[in-house]
Amino acid sequence: MQASLDRFAYGLPDPQEQEPPQVAQCTYCSEAIYADDEVTDVEGELFCNDACFRRHVGGCIVRAGDVV
Numbered sequence: 692m693q694a695s696l697d698r699f700a701y702g703l704p705d706p707q708e709q710e711p712p713q714v715a716q717c718t719y720c721s722e723a724i725y726a727d728d729e730v731t732d733v734e735g736e737l738f739c740n741d742a743c744f745r746r747h748v749g750g751c752i753v754r755a756g757d758v759v
């Protein structure tokens with residue numbers, strides 16, 4: 692069986708695999724955000740994951756002790 696790329700294709704929806712509707716997009720990377728996705732919400736701005744939020748605000752992960 693071939694891997695499904697339906698999420699990236701346009702056309703008739705596959706009744707076997709209904710995607711939830713896209714409700715928003717990530718503020719940082721513009722990735723589609725679908726209903727029921729677990730995302731980071733910051734005062735109404737949605738980020739597809741914590742990394743996008745961190746980059747949006749200019750943050751990054753460091754090891755405490757290396758920089759302070």
Ligand SMILES: [Zn+2]
Binds near residue numbers: 718720738739740743
């Ligand atoms: Zn994102």
